[in-house]
Amino acid sequence: MSKSLHSIVSAIKPLDLEAIEAASHHLDQLTKPPGSLGKLEDVAKQLAGMSGKTIPEIGKKAVIVMAADHGVCEEGVSAFPAEVTQQMVLNFCSGGAAVNVLARHTGADVICVDIGVNADIEHELLYSRKVRKGTNNMAKGPAMSEDEALQAIYVGIELVDELYAKGYTLFATGEMGIGNTTASSALLTVLADEEVVATVGRGTGIDDQRLLHKQAVIERAIALNAPDKTNPIDVLAKMGGLEIAGLTGVILGAAIHRCPVVIDGFISSAAALVASRIAPHSVSYMIASHQSQERGHERLLKAVGLSPMLQMDMRLGEGTGALLAFPIIEAAIKIMKEMATFASAGISQS
Template sequence: MIQTQIQPISTALASALLNKINNKTKPLGSLGRLEKLALQVGLIQDTLTPELNKPVMMVFAGDHGIVQAGVSPFPQEVTQQMVFNFLSGGAAINIFSQTNAMQVRVIDAGVNHHFGMVPGLIDAKIGMGTQNFLTTPAMTQAQCEQALTVGISLAHKEFESCSNVMGFGEMGIGNTSSASALMAVLCELPPEQCVGRGTGLDDAGLQKKIDVIKAAVAQHKLDAKDACQVLATFGGFEIAMMVGAMLGAAEKKCVLLIDGFIATSALLVASKMQPEVLEYCVFAHCSNESGHRLLLHYLKAEPLLDLGLRLGEGTGAALAYPLVKAAVNFLNEMASFESANVSQAE
């Protein structure tokens, strides 16, 4: 079993941070969620003057055997094609990350394609895609633990390169099916509440996808308390590696930018392994993918944005990052009543 040591966030500076926030030249609470963000980042870094250094977006790619059951309108080759698109800078996540000065890391966690030596691609391949979890576990326990371990080491490597803000994105045809199954089992919810249209299923396709997930969940009969087994049974290599990266980033006291449905399903697994990971998370947005709003509610999460996005790739996390920057900047740079010689309310 993977061992990480995520420390609960210290609240020793909470009073001082709140005092600093409240003494800025504004009415109390008038910056709303930004005030909560500033407090959270200050507590994560245990300082009154937090800094956001070298933000990085980690995009994990992997293929899924469950596509054999007809759960996606897109062919599996799209995963590898999108990896090349990421590497050439042509995807939405490239544009949004570049807009916000974030570095993009493209990680082959388990794409069903031999890339060879491709510049810019991080080769962390566990296998050539997972198995069809309708009939057999998606991966072995050994593969699952390998993916987790690699994910932890990738996050640690980014931290050692001075990054303290990490966003998490993904690419993998069929991965909304994995996310839906993980959610259904770990949240103990009916699959129909967790399954959405993914990359654009019509009504008949959506019903088929629901039926497949229900059959798979019934087939494996797993204990919701065993998150690692649930992950191995229904996850993708990219999801498992993302779980590890989230745990590794939180272990190093980084700020975690959580994207949409698939990334949040990875966080769900991580939180079952190490509940403290949630304290380090900024929930970027509420996806338009059915099930995500319910999953956010389950995690007691407050997303920053609700733009109707359902692309994945980490796009929502990249779009939300400027709000985190704004929160830190107002905490550090905005004048206080005293420094600006402005009278306070009586």
């Protein structure tokens, strides 16, 4: 691990146990049976532990959509051509994608980042942080160098620094990159020591024949690159994507600032897995939004140590599922702030 990354890992601290205990005590004084609000109470206590406050507050909200292309698309692993990545980036910036609709609905801002799109894109709302124009084909060699993977991680960390300074304190992970379920499945296969039959799904909707081909491509890439599963940066560089590395940085950056980061679907969860292997304490700052339809997502969440809030049968990505969790998180805080206690309401507790 590089010296600078080691310092970042050291900056991520465990949750504040005293704040969690105080939040738990407060929840038990509210006019309800103890624990009766289930996951809402769990979220409230987790947020207290992050912030160090019994009743935490949420500032501005952002979904960070990292976009990048994948060289492995040369192998025919996706139902869509690679050009769709750049086209969707412009759609995000124009406000026409599903993530934009749900962001408007939940009062969040969409931060679209070109971290590795294989094209020159210009838009006044686009955050241009390109590390390189797409990854190499992992079936022919490493997707990128370790230095490039680290550079992409730092992009994510620095972006959170920038947004935090502007008052953003609730983050969601989103992504766009044709071929990125292939990279994510490869990361899960290696880091969680799984078989490809359990980790590789249909992504954009490929048929049975192409699914078998996709599995074979990943097996070939793993055999060729021989990633070291004990070294998450090595695995990320050889098998991952620039947007996955960028989201890894977003997760680590949120944890450094003791802010919640809501994890979206399969690709975002692959970034969460990498982040968890780099900095185990970062898991405490993650909130899993939903379990997608993509094969392997349940295994991926378990490998990170997360339990999803929702089961919506979604498989779009972009941050769409994560945004649906924002109102639930805000509801947990409102319960803490606005619900009467037994004493204030004059209700007998026993």
